[in-house]
Amino acid sequence: VSTAGAPQAGVVTADDILRAAALLRAGELVGMPTETVYGLAADALNVEAVGKIFSAKGRPADHPLIVHLPDAAHLTHWARAIPKEAIALARAFWPGPLTLILKREEGVPDAVTGGQDTVGLRVPDHPVALALLRAFDSGIAAPSANRFGRISPTTAAHVREELGDKVALVLDGGPCQVGIESTILDLSRDAPVILRPGAISAEDIAHVIGRTPQLRQAHAVEGTAAAATDTDQPRVSGSLAAHYAPRTPLQTASAAYLVEEAATLAGEGSRVAVLARECADPKDSRLTWRNAPADPAGYAHELYARLRELDGCGADIIVVEALPDTADWQAVADRLGRAAVGSGDGKESGDERDET
Ligand code: TXA
Ligand code: MG
Numbered sequence: 001v002s003t004a005g006a007p008q009a010g011v012v013t014a015d016d017i018l019r020a021a022a023l024l025r026a027g028e029l030v031g032m033p034t035e036t037v038y039g040l041a042a043d044a045l046n047v048e049a050v051g052k053i054f055s056a057k058g059r060p061a062d063h064p065l066i067v068h069l070p071d072a073a074h075l076t077h078w079a080r081a082i083p084k085e086a087i088a089l090a091r092a093f094w095p096g097p098l099t100l101i102l103k104r105e106e107g108v109p110d111a112v113t114g115g116q117d118t119v120g121l122r123v124p125d126h127p128v129a130l131a132l133l134r135a136f137d138s139g140i141a142a143p144s145a146n147r148f149g150r151i152s153p154t155t156a157a158h159v160r161e162e163l164g165d166k167v168a169l170v171l172d173g174g175p176c177q178v179g180i181e182s183t184i185l186d187l188s189r190d191a192p193v194i195l196r197p198g199a200i201s202a203e204d205i206a207h208v209i210g211r212t213p214q215l216r217q218a219h220a221v222e223g224t225a226a227a228a229t230d231t232d233q234p235r236v237s238g239s240l241a242a243h244y245a246p247r248t249p250l251q252t253a254s255a256a257y258l259v260e261e262a263a264t265l266a267g268e269g270s271r272v273a274v275l276a277r278e279c280a281d282p283k284d285s286r287l288t289w290r291n292a293p294a295d296p297a298g299y300a301h302e303l304y305a306r307l308r309e310l311d312g313c314g315a316d317i318i319v320v321e322a323l324p325d326t327a328d329w330q331a332v333a334d335r336l337g338r339a340a341v342g343s344g345d346g347k348e349s350g351d352e353r354d355e356t
Helices: 014-025 047-057 072-078 084-093 127-136 156-163 202-209 255-267 296-311 327-342
Strands: 030-032 039-043 066-068 098-103 118-122 183-186 193-196 250-253 272-276 287-291 317-321
Touching (some): 014 030, 030 127, 039 127, 072 118, 084 098, 250 255, 250 327, 255 272, 255 287, 272 296, 287 296, 296 327
Parallel strands (some): 066 118, 250 317, 272 287, 272 317
Antiparallel strands (some): 030 039, 098 118, 183 193
């Protein structure tokens, strides 16, 4: 727990859990580790507490939140008309990085669902989150613990950086294993649709339910004409094209041109940061060079921490080695694409994306 001094990462005591549960009951916000990213947790049934999430993040009030449950047996308190497919998926993947969108039960606050008739539910696979959920014994609403539109936190230190003054307590569960947000699967309509790709793939899901979910295309950037006409879709902030973004402008370059591109930009006087995958460090002193693992799971585990680090290194531009266009890279490629679209607003004080 990270209240005073320099806490040892990953050490959370039973007392810390009880304290966190008491804070949630008192309507306070708590930083909660999960296997995907850190969440900004509040009592999902306390409308005032949920309101604090939105003001802390600077998130628009009509964006729904995921409710975290201690186990699948709690589903019936939150969802109705639960399809068999949901039960099968919960059995296969919970606790784990899969969020199910289901018809909501009466009594689930509008503040949580953004006023929609559906609710997002998942059981996270992290011992600290599960201990907190069991102690709390009800639903915990928790979006990623970052300011709206910014890079999701994958360590307790990131949460303190983003929202330190807004949370009563940050439980330090160490670095998140998965590193990118859960797969979101909408089961509230006729055909299953993946609203956000994640570590659990369409193929994993098809294996369990016997049909392959469609992947919904990213929304147009918020505020554009295309977004304004897209009214039949549920609001999913994770599906806005500009999301998960560093303040430094970010572009991708294929492996074949990465070194050349970075050197050209440096030659033009830019301070250049590079996130490579397979390209070797050319040891060019003008470049801040980082390598991420070459496998999708390893890359996902490190992506946000590396982006955060490069965003803070004083570079004018971040150049990222483009990822393969294959199914196993889909979830991280999705995050990188959004990071590129949303990047670069840090140097313009008037940009509203900073505040909203
Ligand atoms: O891995 C995760 O899912 C993390 C950890 C903390 O659990 N949480 C997370 O929460 O990523 P957040 O709020 O940053 O993203 C949740 C996404 C949002 O894009 C939200 O709009 C969508 O889930 N969502 C929640 N309820 C929904 C609903 N009823 N219909 C459609 N989308 C929903
Ligand atoms: Mg988020």
